[in-house]
Amino acid sequence: MVRSKIKKEEAKTEETQLRDYELVIVVSPETADDALEAALKNVNQFITGKGGVVSEAERWGKRKLSYPIKSHLEGNYVLTRCQMKPAWAKELDANLNLSEDVLRHLLLKVEG
Secondary structure (H helix, E strand, O other), rough: HHOOOOOOOOHHHHHHEEEEEEEEEEOOOOHHHHHHHHHHHHHHHHHHHOOOOOEEEEEEEEEEEEEEEEEEEEEEEEEEEEEOOOHHHHHHHHHHHOOOOOOEEEEEOOOO
8 A cells, every 4th residue: 555655656756857858850851941940949849838948959950861751862950958747758749740841750768
């Protein structure tokens, strides 16, 4: 009985605690610079709007893809380091899946 209460309390604190994440987004090379800015701003607003923190955003620029994705051979790469609650990670992932400009994305939880 006591153990189950402790586990439930630990689960609640984990859900409310911010975790470190790294998000790599590959955006279509046909996307205009203004649209790229808007897409990145939307991602940052999603994270900060949910109580998260965006610590860094690195633009790697256009790079060649290892294999064609939606008939594109290049993509604009952006790395974003942020902190957010684990519950919002799934929603961010779903939003990025729906975006037409995003060719691929990878959201990783940083351990440490």
